[in-house]
Amino acid sequence: MTTTTNKPSTGAPGDGPDIADRSLLTGSLPRYFAPALLAGVAAVVAGLLFVSGSFGLPLFAIGTVVAYTVLITLASARVENGRKAKDRLVTTVVYTCFGLAMVPLLSLLWTVLSMGIERLDGYFLSVSMSGVTPTMDAGGVYHAIVGTIAITLFASLISIPIGLMTAIYLVEYGRGRLKKAITFFVDVMTGIPSIVAGLFVVALWMMFFGPGNTNGAAGAVALSVLMIPVVVRSSEEMLQLVPTQLREASYALGVPKWLTIVKVVLPTAIAGITTGIMLAIARVIGETAPLVLTAGSSAVAINWDLFNGQMMSLPVFIYSQVRMGDAINYERAWAAALTLILIVMLLFFVARLVSRFFAPKLGR
């Protein structure tokens, strides 16, 4: 027999089916059926809604999805079989879940963008609320941006060294019960509600400086409580990715351990660590609750001094404007929200770029 033998099939039929229908030719809906049905259903639903005069996007979407789901399942059950019908039903549900999740995201981004853009301009970014009465058509967020930058920087200044050194301890030095305890309590710390972190600083400051004493530094300490565990977790993960051979190679050259960490391990992991830190900053820069309690929510003037007087920040600005509740306040809140989202997104994308372009070439 050669490889090209192509004997005519004997055509022997398979032995009797004893479980179910054994034909391979179970009917199947053509490939174009699903998209065609979807388009058809959408058109019909839109038509019906227009005729009844109640057209609305949500109603249209819900109607289309429900009708399509029912029809595709029925069609499949009829032409194909029950199992495939179930498969198609689940597929539709999974796609719907995805669509459903996109709705709030797009809605949120679109609303913030369209509402925020109206007031977001050079003036809004460059003036404070000093001397502006709540209903006046004036004022901006400069003081809040100043506060956000100052508080976040100070929080990072506290969190990054502590977090990074702890991660180094856990990966390079730690062992036994201390390591276990730290790992466990870092987990606990990750779960601290942000308002509790704020209360902690309130309690701390009450103890040392007396009641009612709020300033930017207090806010930064509260944010640090939230930021440290995030930095520890992400840095730890990145340090663990550094291959052991790299350390061994360094030891073999007679380099002491601490220099090995500083000169070999950290540079290898630095891209990942930077990404993690930037994501941690993006996370805390939007924290509101602890700052409401600690840095104050009524500052209107520009204040660069972390240790003296209340300090406004962007998230707290949004919150306090909403609390005032007039149309002009909402306008300011939307514009501030847009500013905040832009900052967070910037951090987010820079973080991604760092991790993409500066990732160590470990040949993974």
Place this chain on the structure above:
Amino acid sequence: MAKRIDVSGLNVYYGDFLAVEDVSMTIEPRAVTAFIGSSGCGKSTFLRTLNRMHEVAPNARVDGKVMLDDLDIYAPEVDPVAVRREIGMVFQQPNPFPTMSIYDNVIAGSKLNNQRMSKSNADDIVERALRDANLWDEVKDRLAKPGSGLSGGQQQRLCIARAVAVQPEVLLMDEPCSALDPISTLAIEDLIASLKENYTICIVTHNMQQAARVSDQTAFFNLAGTGQPGRLIEMGETNKIFTKPDKKETENYITGRFG
């Protein structure tokens, strides 16, 4: 049971990359056909096209014909899910479902088509499949235990039982013994010999002694060169391939001069 497979002009692609080129062969029913060849020569890829498992990978596609008796399994009106039920598969790593008991593992495939199977009917299927897989005596007292508690060789036989429980026409085995110790391997080889009375069996193996021991027909695959697609070099009676192959390439491989 047991059907003939006729492959003609089969090309297998991953995206734009042609992995296996122009394979034509006939796989006889109630016989064991072994696919041998060096690593990466496309024999496993080819095997996976025989029950349309290949297309599970993203961008994977196939052109050519694979006739199961007189039906092309790549014909547009054919349902790949139904094909896989007719052509069962056993993998390199034993992979019983870790969350299921031995019993549930064996019955898993049959349940798909018959949700409300009677208990006695299910018991029959399980017992018959486990007996077919030479595993019944070893596990009959612990059918409710998880399949992951068995030894590697037992797990692989459990997977074979799971595959034969749906009574396929053809059984594909992708290096079924490469993760097993010699004793377990022997047990599987004995099992293959007994299964071929009822099934068409294709086995991919790296182990040439194994191919020589278990198969009736042997197909040798090789790469035309690095980055080139794999091809079927030669196919024929196992005896002939191992003693006096037609092609020089085959002889070199068999005698261990490369690969």
Place this chain on the structure above:
Amino acid sequence: MTTTDSSTTPRAPKGKRRIGDVVFGNTARGSGILILAILAGVAAFLIIQSFDALSANTANFLTTTEWDANTDADEEPAFGVAALAFGTVLAAALALVIATPIAVGIALFIAYYAPRRLASLLGYIVDLLAAIPSVVYGLWGIGYLVQELTPFYQWLSDYLGWIPLFAGPISTTGRTMMSAGIVLAVMILPIITAISRDVFLQVPRGHREAALALGATRWEMIRMAVLPFGRPGVIGGAMLGLGRALGETMAVAMILSPALIISPHLLQSGNQTIAAHIALQYPEATGHGVSALIAAGLVLFAITLVVNMAARYVVARRKEFSE
């Protein structure tokens, strides 16, 4: 313990203790210990500062619903967290019920349905959703979503009003528990999705292929191989999401029109959560007020602690199974 002989990584050459090694190693260890100190400090300061109000409290702290803590020196404060704890759990549970099924759906979509390119893009989007500050969610909720939801609430109460949860008359402002729950659900969706997606992707290929080779459809493959394997991960993710929802302050504080009652009517205004209560009350707190709020914070801390520990436990147990 010296720093040169303790390591989980390969040992550095032994010899005389280098000053650099000693300093560096001890700084690292000190940082770790500092974290323990901070956490002990959080617990200690909260307990100490809450003691003042708790000892003056004339009502049972755990079973009282009203909050009368802003008292002058000669008055007796009477406050409790019963209504607040109920509201906290209700809001978080509501968010969880809404978010979990959708999150599992999205995770399945990303892992097994979406084309690969789209899947990695979606991964980014999910992460981005998680990075949006909660105050922006709150603003979106109060400034946009509640108006859009009111007709839907009307419809719910018209047709399903016989269920106490949806009983009317609905709040005309939409500032209800339902709205808070929906916004919280959107916020915890990315957390649950991310963790579920990760465990779904960890399902060994062998198990998925085994199911397919038996002639399973995609859904049957998921039910046979993916869901049983991923279940503990999904539960763990949902509980982490629950922890986040329990502690979330701003979204609830901005959306909910609060009342210190225990009410099951999701479409009427009322109820309040601990976190939002603290944020709203703190600026006006006098007398025992701040101390009482700290006590409430302690309760919140305890609730989230329990939930988070349970989540970690479930997730860790799954890891042991899969190894």
